[in-house]
Amino acid sequence: MSITAARAVPRPAASATRVRPPLRRPRECAVSGVGAGLAVHLGAPVWAVRALFVVLSVFGVGVLLYAWFWALVPWDAPAGDVDAAERTGAERAPTRRAPVAWPLVIAAGVGAVLLLGGGGLPYSVAVVVLVATVLAAMSAGVWAALIDRRDPARGPRHALAVRVAAAVVLATVFALMLSLLASGGGVTQFVLTMLPLVGLVIVLSSTLIEKWRELSGERIRRIREEQRSEMAAHLHDSVLQTLALIQNRAGASSEAARLARAQERELRAWLYDGDAPADSDLSTDLRDYAGGLELDYPVRIDVVSAGLSTERASGELAAAAREAMLNAARHAGGDVSVYIEGGATGVDVFIRDRGAGFDLDTVPGDRLGVRESVIGRMRRAGGSATVRSDAGGTEVHLRIVGTGEARGH
Amino acid sequence: MGTDGRDTGIRVVIVDDHSIFRSGLRADLDGTLAVVGEAADVPAAIEVIRATKPDVVLLDVHLPGGDDVDATGGAAVIAGCAGVPTRFLALSVSDAAEDVVRVIRAGARGYITKGSSGAEVSSAVRAVADGDAVFSPRLAGFVLDAFGAVAGETATANDELDRLSAREQEVMRLIARGYAYKEVATELFISIKTVETHVSAVLRKLQLSSRHELTVWASERRLL
Numbered sequence: 001m002s003i004t005a006a007r008a009v010p011r012p013a014a015s016a017t018r019v020r021p022p023l024r025r026p027r028e029c030a031v032s033g034v035g036a037g038l039a040v041h042l043g044a045p046v047w048a049v050r051a052l053f054v055v056l057s058v059f060g061v062g063v064l065l066y067a068w069f070w071a072l073v074p075w076d077a078p079a080g081d082v083d084a085a086e087r088t089g090a091e092r093a094p095t096r097r098a099p100v101a102w103p104l105v106i107a108a109g110v111g112a113v114l115l116l117g118g119g120g121l122p123y124s125v126a127v128v129v130l131v132a133t134v135l136a137a138m139s140a141g142v143w144a145a146l147i148d149r150r151d152p153a154r155g156p157r158h159a160l161a162v163r164v165a166a167a168v169v170l171a172t173v174f175a176l177m178l179s180l181l182a183s184g185g186g187v188t189q190f191v192l193t194m195l196p197l198v199g200l201v202i203v204l205s206s207t208l209i210e211k212w213r214e215l216s217g218e219r220i221r222r223i224r225e226e227q228r229s230e231m232a233a234h235l236h237d238s239v240l241q242t243l244a245l246i247q248n249r250a251g252a253s254s255e256a257a258r259l260a261r262a263q264e265r266e267l268r269a270w271l272y273d274g275d276a277p278a279d280s281d282l283s284t285d286l287r288d289y290a291g292g293l294e295l296d297y298p299v300r301i302d303v304v305s306a307g308l309s310t311e312r313a314s315g316e317l318a319a320a321a322r323e324a325m326l327n328a329a330r331h332a333g334g335d336v337s338v339y340i341e342g343g344a345t346g347v348d349v350f351i352r353d354r355g356a357g358f359d360l361d362t363v364p365g366d367r368l369g370v371r372e373s374v375i376g377r378m379r380r381a382g383g384s385a386t387v388r389s390d391a392g393g394t395e396v397h398l399r400i401v402g403t404g405e406a407r408g409h
Numbered sequence: 410m411g412t413d414g415r416d417t418g419i420r421v422v423i424v425d426d427h428s429i430f431r432s433g434l435r436a437d438l439d440g441t442l443a444v445v446g447e448a449a450d451v452p453a454a455i456e457v458i459r460a461t462k463p464d465v466v467l468l469d470v471h472l473p474g475g476d477d478v479d480a481t482g483g484a485a486v487i488a489g490c491a492g493v494p495t496r497f498l499a500l501s502v503s504d505a506a507e508d509v510v511r512v513i514r515a516g517a518r519g520y521i522t523k524g525s526s527g528a529e530v531s532s533a534v535r536a537v538a539d540g541d542a543v544f545s546p547r548l549a550g551f552v553l554d555a556f557g558a559v560a561g562e563t564a565t566a567n568d569e570l571d572r573l574s575a576r577e578q579e580v581m582r583l584i585a586r587g588y589a590y591k592e593v594a595t596e597l598f599i600s601i602k603t604v605e606t607h608v609s610a611v612l613r614k615l616q617l618s619s620r621h622e623l624t625v626w627a628s629e630r631r632l633l
Contacts, residue, residue, distance in 0.1 A: 236471070236502070237426075237427075237471070240502045241427050241429075241430055241502055241523065242429070243524075244430075244502045244522070244523035244524045245427075245429060245430050245433050245523070247524040248433065248434075248437065248523065248524055248525065248526060248527070249433055249437070261524070264524075302546055302547070302587065304546045304547050304549070304550035304585050305550060306550040306551070306553045306554040306558075306559050306585065307553075307554060307559035307560070335587070336587075337546055337586055337587020339546065339550065339582075339585045339586045339587070341550075341553070341559055341582070341585075342559070343559050343560065343561065344560055344561055345561075350586045350587075352586055352587045352588075392592070395586070
């Protein structure tokens with residue numbers, strides 16, 4: 001929510017009145033970001049805003065106002081790529097400079113020491129110290145579990161340490177109160193004894209909240225995944241079928257069929273290759289190239305590959321194969337078959353078209369490209385190229401021996 | 410394979426859950442083929458096929474109405490029609506190897522993509538009706554891969570199910586390179602009938618082999 005809101009950037013300050021920056025809490029803040037955010041919004045120094053809050057707090061309003069801002073002012077948009085931040089999740093958690101949890105733990109510890117050694121404290125003071133100790137330890141534990149845990153600068157280990165310390169303080173105070181209760185006391189004494197126990201329960205149960213958060217996040221991810229696969233199934237059943245039908249009805253080399261085929265390929269890549277790494281091996285590269293040729297020429301290229309291809313897409317073999325495919329698309333058209341076989345001894349590529357064919361010895365000037373950029377290139381790369389052509393079509397066979405690694409560049 | 414009084418007319422049933430595709434295909438098939446029935450899901454298909462006993466069923470790989478949610482309905486139709494003397498040609502819009510291999514192993518005589526023209530589908534139907542197998546270049550490439558031919562494995566005995574003989578490999582390679590059966594025959598100096606025998610033998614291996622790679626490679630690499 002905060003992301004969409006943050007995208008509504010302030011209007012350009014073309015008007016005479018100065019436009020205030022939006023009220024946002026910065027992601028790198030001291031405690032909650034309220035002071036810094038308000039300072040940016042009002043154009044006032046941060047210390048002044050903080051001082052104002054402190055002064056107002058004396059009258060009690062400041063605390064309420066602060067809490068109100070804290071609850072309602074959205075976080076600033078994360079820096080950098082919003083989508084990436086949303087995916088990782090870790091980037092989104094704001095980080096806080098002020099160590100809120102430790103001072104609270106220390107305060108609680110001091111309170112506990114006072115209570116333990118404090119036989120001399122007056123009763124009313126002892127009650128105040130007890131309540132303050134329990135509140136401090138409890139807040140420290142809850143703060144650590146709910147806020148510090150997600151903070152990239154602190155993390156779960158820090159949260160665990162704080163919570164253990166808080167729990168120890170609360171347990172000690174509880175034990176102390178229990179021993180006092182055993183020596184006699186009324187209802188008030190019983191309630192006071194129960195206070196640290198309640199705090200302890202709250203600190204411990206804050207883990208459950210964290211777990212619940214994780215669980216719901218997991219659920220949301222699963223629902224998204226399900227929706228995506230449902231959509232893929234639906235597209236597969238409807239759109240892909242229709243695209244196939246268009247190709248089938250429009251004839252292999254018509255404009256409509258080519259567009260439908262290109263669209264089908266794109267949709268298919270989106271549906272099924274989304275999670276596959278975008279490696280650029282020979283067959284992937286030639287497939288992509290074939291897709292491009294199909295858009296430019298009235299041709300349908302079927303690329304089939306077998307075996308593990310270690311051949312790189314940038315190699316000479318790939319360049320020669322692309323040239324041969326381009327020739328087939330340009331001069332023959334119709335159906336072109338490309339077969340790539342990567343075996344243990346080498347890589348073979350066959351490019352076959354059904355054009356009128358040509359005689360290599362009497363090639364016209366414009367097909368000189370075959371001799372230079374296919375045959376010559378393969379020979380220079382240490383491979384071989386054979387061109388067979390008759391009335392039924394032309395087949396170019398490219399072969400390179402050895403593995404991709406052994407050849408180097 | 411004229412078993413009864415029919416002369417050249419090959420009787421065809423089209424099974425596909427898209428009516429628009431069924432009618433389009435029906436219009437595209439050439440005159441020697443008689444479409445005697447259509448069905449849109451697994452139970453209807455089994456009923457129509459049992460009632461009409463067609464020569465060839467054009468069967469969509471993905472069909473609704475199968476028992477298993479994940480399974481492709483095409484294989485369920487073939488299983489449900491056991492005992493009916495009919496042949497199945499799988500039609501697939503999907504390139505997913507596991508789907509195509511599954512219907513072939515269920516008993517389909519071949520596979521053809523839905524983007525193929527009416528003439529291509531018609532000739533494939535005739536080939537299947539004659540008892541031949543229909544291999545697309547992609548299926549041939551997958552077979553070469555899955556049976557280890559690319560890695561240099563060759564069957565030594567004729568009846569070996571897990572590897573291809575040298576001749577079968579040659580035939581499969583030429584099909585993968587886009588050769589029609591006739592062109593394969595010319596290239597290898599053998600008769601078309603011999604080519605068809607080899608292809609049928611490979612199809613039989615594809616259906617019967619328990620070769621581990623068949624299933625693993627198909628699902629892992631989406632080769633088809």
